[in-house]
Amino acid sequence: MHISEGILPAPFCLAGYAITSLTTWHCLKQINRYQPSPDNIPKASLLTAVFFVASSIQIPIPPASVHLVLNGLLGVILGYYAFPAILIGLMLQAIMVGHGGLTTLGINAIIMGIPALIAHQIFHLRPWIYHRFHIEIKTSILAFFAGAIALGLSTFIFYILIITNLPTNFNLDIEKNMIYGLIIAHFPLMILEGIFTAMVVLFLQRVKPELLPY
Amino acid sequence: MRFYLDEYAHLNSILHRWHPAYKIIGLIILIFAFASVRNLVLIPLILIITGILYLIAKLPVSFLINRLQYPSLIILGIVGLLPFFSGTNIIWQYSIISIKLEGLQALLLITTRFIAIITITLILFGTTPFFTIIKTFRNWGLSPIIGDMILLTYRYLFTIFDQLAILEKSAQLRGFNFRKFTRKNLEVYATLIGNLLIRSYEQSHRIYQAMQLRGYGQVRIINNIINNSESDSDNDKIDSQLIHKYFNLDSILLMIMILISLLIVTLEIIL
Numbered sequence: 001m002h003i004s005e006g007i008l009p010a011p012f013c014l015a016g017y018a019i020t021s022l023t024t025w026h027c028l029k030q031i032n033r034y035q036p037s038p039d040n041i042p043k044a045s046l047l048t049a050v051f052f053v054a055s056s057i058q059i060p061i062p063p064a065s066v067h068l069v070l071n072g073l074l075g076v077i078l079g080y081y082a083f084p085a086i087l088i089g090l091m092l093q094a095i096m097v098g099h100g101g102l103t104t105l106g107i108n109a110i111i112m113g114i115p116a117l118i119a120h121q122i123f124h125l126r127p128w129i130y131h132r133f134h135i136e137i138k139t140s141i142l143a144f145f146a147g148a149i150a151l152g153l154s155t156f157i158f159y160i161l162i163i164t165n166l167p168t169n170f171n172l173d174i175e176k177n178m179i180y181g182l183i184i185a186h187f188p189l190m191i192l193e194g195i196f197t198a199m200v201v202l203f204l205q206r207v208k209p210e211l212l213p214y
Numbered sequence: 215m216r217f218y219l220d221e222y223a224h225l226n227s228i229l230h231r232w233h234p235a236y237k238i239i240g241l242i243i244l245i246f247a248f249a250s251v252r253n254l255v256l257i258p259l260i261l262i263i264t265g266i267l268y269l270i271a272k273l274p275v276s277f278l279i280n281r282l283q284y285p286s287l288i289i290l291g292i293v294g295l296l297p298f299f300s301g302t303n304i305i306w307q308y309s310i311i312s313i314k315l316e317g318l319q320a321l322l323l324i325t326t327r328f329i330a331i332i333t334i335t336l337i338l339f340g341t342t343p344f345f346t347i348i349k350t351f352r353n354w355g356l357s358p359i360i361g362d363m364i365l366l367t368y369r370y371l372f373t374i375f376d377q378l379a380i381l382e383k384s385a386q387l388r389g390f391n392f393r394k395f396t397r398k399n400l401e402v403y404a405t406l407i408g409n410l411l412i413r414s415y416e417q418s419h420r421i422y423q424a425m426q427l428r429g430y431g432q433v434r435i436i437n438n439i440i441n442n443s444e445s446d447s448d449n450d451k452i453d454s455q456l457i458h459k460y461f462n463l464d465s466i467l468l469m470i471m472i473l474i475s476l477l478i479v480t481l482e483i484i485l
Contacts, residue, residue: 004289005335006327010250028357038431041359042422045366046414049374052367054407057378059395077411088364092371095339096219098285102335103249166296166320192400199404200411208412 001069001154002090002108005101008165016106023083023113030080044081047074052089059192066189071112072150073197075119076143077204079213082116083109107161115153119146123213139205139212140198147197148190155186223343227272230341233464234350240471241338247475248330253485254319256478257326263474264330271337281336282329289328296321344368366421370414377413381406 008016031040051074059066075082087109094100100108123146129138159182163175204211223230229237248260268278301316339347345365352361386392390402422430 002288004285004292004328005331006249006289006324006329007292008249009252010246013246013249024357024360028359031359039419039422041362042366042418042425043415045363046370046374046418046421047411048363048367049370050407050410050414052371053374053378054410057403057407059400059403084360084363085367088360088367091364092368095335098281098332099288101331103245103331162292166293166300196400196404199401200408203405203408204411207408208415211411211415 001111001158002093002100003104003111003158003161005103008104008107008161010103012161012165013103013107016104016108016110018106020087020106020109020113023110023117024087027080027083027117034080040081044078044085047078048085048089051085052092059196066192068193068196069112069151069154070193070197071116071154072119072143072147072193073200075116075150076123076146076197076201077211077213078116079120080117082120083113086113086116111154111157111161115150115157118153119150120213122146122149136202136205140202143201144194144198146194148194151190151193152183152186155183155190159183219339219344222273222277222340225272225341227270227341228463228467229267229271229337231463232341232467234342234346235353236464236468237338237342238347238350240468241334243475244471245331245334247478248327248334250479251327251482252323253482254323255485256481257322259481260330260478261326264333267337268333271341273337273340277340278333278336282332285328285332289325293321293324296324374410374414378406378410381409 051070055067055070057068059068071082071086074085078085087105090100090105090108090112091102094102094105123142126138126142129142156179159179163178201212232240244263251257251260297313297317298311299314299317300320301314301318303315304312305315305318306313348356348361348364352358382392385402385406391399
């Protein structure tokens, strides 16, 4: 889900930085309002490092293997810290591993970070769901949707940017069909990511519920 | 550690001695100038500029090759098929496979921009200690939350990798087969990551307590006291000091980078 250097034109990269700066400013404002404790900074940093590491784990799906994106899980656990955490994770990935890029940091942060914030808002519904449902059922269903929708949105934004910016000389219909086809091809991955997110969140709910918000 | 950034930050070249603030601005302007290139005629120019800067930085070639390997595979995966699908002028054909000129040109352009930008990024981060770069951004007004998060994440990344290796080894010793894809295996992966999250969460409490004992969160008050007690002595500077302040090696190098970037953008517009 990372766009590498050199693919997108400079105006796109600058626009990405502008939107990322605004989103980061908004997230920092929300953090100062709702999660102001300085204790949260080491917590968010270590969890960022864990996500960086966890996204390097390869899950074997024959005949290949996939890296999980885990931006939905990040959104569920970190809340508004998720966007700065993703920005930092992407920056370190670009510098240390070469995955992604510095010119496309803004764009990549939008691709991964905004769906993470949406996942956070989905999980935020947990206290509002009918109280008769068992907490584990509510948690796993919301976590599944948070993980699946986050990956779906990331995939959607990624492929739109790639297909519309690569010089393929395809007409609009072919481009639209390619985007739909690629997103449909990612449905199994969305379901896998949703199931995985639900499993991790359920594990945390049972073992360390204070790690989860709401 | 293969991710370690500061391996060659101790070397002594003109780029190592360039003030970090000027270096970051100069090289980032150059990176965006490279990103704006769309004309094939400028490709040799940006490659020559990149090559010269890398030679001046005295960084080993193995460092560049090592860091370019993995991202090159990714970029080729994205744009490698362009010559076969993009364009109308066929320059080579065998049966149903044909290579088109426009696709080949696009491949060349994207790959060159990619190599040039990654190399300049490596020059920036290879010649400056990571901590210095973050300190520079903090001086420019980077949020203390983000600054602290970057440094803590970088510091603990290596610890987390080691912890993951230990957890994976433990799972393997208990008969876990990493290559099977079953529901049970997925549960084990989920538990692995969950355990990593919980250990890190608990570790973060201890880290925060250790940081508090060492004055974390109090330094800004001390800095404010120090800054308010300094006297303003700008009026005492003499002319030679002013010239030295504004026309030293750092600013000259920055002006050179800006001129090169302007040249590239101007040529891009003219051509």
